[in-house]
Amino acid sequence: MRSDSFHNRLGIVVFLLGLSTLFVFYRLISLQFNLKAAEVAVGGPGNFQMVRPPRGRIFDRNGELLATNAVFYEVGIDYDSVLYGDENEDGNIDEFDRRIALKNIAMELSSLIDMSYESLQKLVLDDMSLDGTQLSYKKLKAYLEPELAPDLERQIQQLYDGDHGPKITPEFAEQISLILNGDYDERVEPILGVQLQRLLEAYGQDLDLELRQHIWALLSGKYGHTLRSITVRPVLLRTYPNGPLAGHILGLVLYNQTGYYGVEGYYDDILGGDTERVFVSIIPLDVGTELQTDANADVYLTIDREIQFLAEQVLTESIQEYEAESGMMLVGDPTTGDILAIASVPGFDPNDIEAVITDTENVGRNPAVSEQFEPGSVFKVITMAAALESGIFSRYSSYFDTGIFEYGGIVVRNWDLKAHDHQDMTGLLARSLNVGAATLSTTLGPKQYYDYLQAFGIGRLTHVDIQGEETGSLRRPGDPDWHDADLATNSFGQGLAVTGLQMLTAVSAVANDGVIMQPHLLQEIRDGDMVYTAKPKILGNPISREVANTLTDMLTASLQTETSHSKALVDGYKLAGKTGTAQIPMPYGYDTERTMASFIGWGPVDQPRFIIYVKLDAPQTSQWGSSTAAPTFAKMVERLVIHMEIPPEEIRQRLASDR
Structure with missing residues (x-):
């Protein structure tokens, strides 16, 4: 019994092993058959390759196309296909012959692809990889405009076929006839006079596979x-x-089809997808092969292409007018966290891949999320919000401004080096008094003040969907590099660092009833019939609705009294905001000649539709934010309200009363 049971089990095992062997054999035959079938289908030899499907497209909130794909053409050399002749007729084919052949290729090709012979020769001869192995293929020319490829193909064919594109001669036809067992009249004579390469392309589907293969073999030889x-x-x-429009928002895709920076980098998995196995023809000079896979999901952003254009236009004009080195402008919706525009000057064109590859300063990184800087007096909005929320101060609280405030071993002075006597909180904001701000923060004390700063997201990522975001910098008591003096200087935006988006996000709480919304660029992902819609997300609630509304009123009033009349104001619209002028830190102190001018503001104040942050680096015509960044804000608002169809205050009130 035991013996029978053992033999039965052994038989089952042998049967299963045999079945597995048959399956493996079947798969090998199947794969080979599929490869041959694919060759028949495309009319020539080739192989299966793992390729990434076409990337998904990127659109703005209104469906305007921002990024897509196009077929371009790459000129390269296939080293495995180069047959070297005996150039010096010494009876041997050696390294000398190989180098001569490659140099000839470089010389003839240089005039066709607009590259110098020296550059092309260097590329062609350098056929070793970094690990010391010989390359089988190398790209010689980046990418051509699609319409140039057929003409280049023709020129290359004429160049290397000897007599400007040889026809199938009787002698050559005779060779084909012999290979095809002498069937000359019926199968070969009709193709006399046709160029070899064109034969495969123009007549490929009308020729049987055997004839195509023989022509291919002859092309590879003589x-x-x-x-x-x-x-x-x-x-x-x-x-x-x-x-270049929205270049810093979008990022770019390099030759390896991988996204870097911006949205392309952040959503690379969604836009790029996984590799797929497809059949690719290897017929020489075949420019008809295209990827045979479905495209990935499309991404729709919250930005408005028209607002982005306006932001870049206004920012560029202001940088030129005020002779600034660079700048940024961010436009958002404080009630949803939607980013409507991010402009940075200088910008970059994501189509210019070579410029990005050779850049040593990360030109593709978005300064609005990657550049960290001391914000200056716009930060007084956060300090005032903390003071009002604490309950220690109200909008009617006052202090006596002597023009000097000593704390932690340093002396704080107002920007104008003057004393301003009795001031209430609105006067502090209107006159942007450093002494007043330091009075607020030191009265709150380190724990309470820094707890509020953290609640506003200072020193933390906003987790915006842009690759390359930095955290900013906020030292707290207990940190090895924190000093008592920081409590005073941080109050007016010195000794800490933020990004432009952090500043916009933090102040948006004041515009949005005390609630901070997650800043985001994603509106929708569309993959066929499936649609994912991003929903607004609350990041925090650092202050109450009452404090937010009170501070908004104060900032609205301060613009009316700010050194008589702020240049940020726009006729017919009720706006709130704050100027800033920051010293630029250097390794040993602060720059005495250059400043960073800024302004942050929003409107309409009763129902905010936008919040704008402007930063100008080192303006030369005036160092003050009130004279440079504030009018830049106003210029943007004037154009923005037209595009967003926001009626003036008088009309809005009239419409509201008619309801």
Whole structure:
């Protein structure tokens, strides 16, 4: 019994092993058959390759196209296909012959692809990889405009076929006839006079596979040892139809089809997807092969292309007018966290991949989230919000401003080096008094003040969906580099660092009834019939609705009294905001000649539709934010209210009363 049971089990095992072997054998035959079937389908040889499907497109909130894909063409050399002749006729084919052949390729090709012979020769001869192995393929020219590829293909063919594109001659036809067992009249004579390469492309589907294979073999031998080594192959490249517009928001895609910076980097998994296995033809100079896979999901952003254009336009004009080195402007919706625009000057064109690759200063990084700086007096909005929320101060609280405030071993002075006697909280904001701000923070004390700063998100990521966000910098008591003096200087935006988006996000709490919304760029993801819609998310609630409304009233009033009349005001619209002028820190102290001018504001104050942060670096015509950043804000508001169709205050009140 035991013996029978053992033999039964052994038989089952042998049967299963045999079945597995048959399955493996079947798969091998199947794969080989599929490869041959694919060759038949495309009319030529090739192989299966793992490729990334076309990236998903990017649109703005209104469906305007921001990023898409296009077929471009890459010129390269296939080293495995170069057959070297005996150039010095010494009876041997050696390294000398190989180098001569490669130099000839470089010399003839240089005039066709607009590269110097020296540059091309260096590229062609450098055929070793970093690990010391010989390359099988190398790209010689970046990417051509699609319409240039067919013409280049023709020129390369004429160049390497000897007599400007040889026809199938009787002698050559005779070779084909012999290979095809002498069937000359019926199968070969009709193709006399046709160019070899064009035969495969124009008549490929009308010729049987055997004839195509024989022509391919002859091309690889006598008639094409250099022709076959030069390839012009199609590649899908990312293209940005609006050029540099929103470049820092979008990021870019490099030749490896991987997204870097901005939205392209952050949503690379969604836009790029996984690799897929597809059949790719390897017919030389075949420019008809395209990826045969479905595109990935499309992404719709919260930005408005028109608002983005206006922001870049206004910012560029102001930088030129005030002779600033650089600048940024952010526009958002404080009630939802939607980012409507992020402009940075200088910008960059994501279509110019080579410029980004050779850049040593990370030109593709978005300064609005990656550049950290001391914010200056716009930070007094946060300090005042903390003071009012604590209950220690109200809008009617006052102090006596002597122009000097000593704390932690340092002396704080007002920007104008003057005393301002009795001041209430609105006067403190209108005159942007450092002594007053330091009085508030030191009265609150370290624990309470820094707890409020953290509640506003200072020193923390906003987790915006842009690759490369920095945290800013906020030292707290207990940190090895924190000093008592920081409590005083932090109150007016010195000794700490923020990003532009952090500043916009923190102050948006005042515009939005005390609630901070998560800043975001994603509006929707559309993948076929499936649609994911992003929902607004609350980041925090650092102050009450009452404090937010009170501070908004104070900032509205302060613009009316700020050195008689703020340049940030726009006729017909009720706005709130604050100027800033920050010293620029240096390794040993602060720059005595350059400043950073800024302004943050929002409106309409009763129902905010936008919040704008402007920063100008080192303006030369005036160092003050009130004279440079504030009018920049006003210029943007004037154009923004037209685009967003926001009626003036008088009309809005009339419409409200008619309801």
